[in-house]
Amino acid sequence: MSVLVTGAGGFVGNNVVRRLVQQGRPVRAMVRGIDKAKMRLADVADKVEFVQGDVTDRASLPPLMNEVSAIVHTVAIAIERGGQTYEEVNFQGTINLVDAAEKAGVRRFINVSQNGARPDHFSRFLRSKGKAQEYVASSGLEWTAIRPSAIFGPQDEFFNAFARLVRLTPIVFPLVGGGTAEFQPVSIYDVVETITRSLDDNDTVGKEFELGGPEILTLGEIQKRILNAMNEKRVLINAPVGLLRPAVFVMEKALPGTPVSLTLLELLKEPNVVRDNALVTYFKMQPRPFSGDHIAYLRENSAGSAIKRFFTGAAVN
Numbered sequence: 001m002s003v004l005v006t007g008a009g010g011f012v013g014n015n016v017v018r019r020l021v022q023q024g025r026p027v028r029a030m031v032r033g034i035d036k037a038k039m040r041l042a043d044v045a046d047k048v049e050f051v052q053g054d055v056t057d058r059a060s061l062p063p064l065m066n067e068v069s070a071i072v073h074t075v076a077i078a079i080e081r082g083g084q085t086y087e088e089v090n091f092q093g094t095i096n097l098v099d100a101a102e103k104a105g106v107r108r109f110i111n112v113s114q115n116g117a118r119p120d121h122f123s124r125f126l127r128s129k130g131k132a133q134e135y136v137a138s139s140g141l142e143w144t145a146i147r148p149s150a151i152f153g154p155q156d157e158f159f160n161a162f163a164r165l166v167r168l169t170p171i172v173f174p175l176v177g178g179g180t181a182e183f184q185p186v187s188i189y190d191v192v193e194t195i196t197r198s199l200d201d202n203d204t205v206g207k208e209f210e211l212g213g214p215e216i217l218t219l220g221e222i223q224k225r226i227l228n229a230m231n232e233k234r235v236l237i238n239a240p241v242g243l244l245r246p247a248v249f250v251m252e253k254a255l256p257g258t259p260v261s262l263t264l265l266e267l268l269k270e271p272n273v274v275r276d277n278a279l280v281t282y283f284k285m286q287p288r289p290f291s292g293d294h295i296a297y298l299r300e301n302s303a304g305s306a307i308k309r310f311f312t313g314a315a316v317n
Ligand SMILES: NC(=O)c1ccc[n+]([C@@H]2O[C@H](COP(=O)([O-])OP(=O)(O)OC[C@H]3O[C@@H](n4cnc5c(N)ncnc54)[C@H](OP(=O)(O)O)[C@@H]3O)[C@@H](O)[C@H]2O)c1
Pocket: 006, 007, 008, 009, 010, 011, 012, 013, 031, 032, 033, 053, 054, 055, 056, 073, 074, 075, 076, 077, 084, 089, 093, 112, 113, 114, 115, 129, 147, 148, 149, 150, 151, 152, 156, 157, 158
């Protein structure tokens, strides 16, 4: 029996797949593009069964459920692109997957949700994720929800986007919204560990786990740490959200790989900080900090990869 990982070519998904393979578990990786996912998972590709599926296509899902013991659901979009909407992918896509799992008799379901997600959130993104989790919780599945703050690690989108911007801005660097928004960056390796442990721990069934790193950091502090990790110096200038809005609007329309959207910009209004860090209180782990060797990967961004990512939307790491 396999563990089915949805979004297996994505940042969280490919790290979950890799860890499950390391643990010697049979893995079925659900992706939209098999060739692209095989390249990303090249080091373990021969130990993974790749299958094609789209959560918005209900009919594509039931055939993927054969001989599956558990599902780790990571599919979601943070930015609406290419006609995909939060409602269709994050909410309806989760409904489609949950329904297919129930019908096929797959009982165990780990839902990778998001810190702050709730059905009545002011943000359409966090609302879609909140409604998705509400549907999962109302199902007959043995579910566990993982709710991380911003996740860092090689291939992350959020922190690497700042590093890419650093490569394109030689002198000054914008301190977004004055840099006061709060985050609790959590390592991808810690997040993945909680997911794989949950698969083996029946006490996690029916529970939601908020995950954060060891420190609450302002965006300004995060930007300074990114600059330090890259051995770069910039003059930080305050860029109020109101001033950034028109630029972000244009970027969203014009750049296939825009690092930011108006929806994500408005999320800065609410601290992305966890109340009860389950990494410590439940999983008894020592979270990796957003510093030192843990963020050395940010250095690998080049001006060329930044341009490729922003202007074509192609994955660059
Ligand atoms: N990254 C973070 O900081 C963070 C923090 C908290 C929670 N999370 C949660 O973690 C999960 C994974 O996020 P991530 O950062 O790994 O995102 P990601 O890298 O963008 O991965 C998402 C994956 O979903 C796939 N996908 C998109 N639309 C799909 C569809 N219609 N059908 C099937 N697959 C589809 C994408 O496939 P393609 O490659 O084909 O586009 C991609 O591989 C999400 O649920 C997110 O809410 C992330």
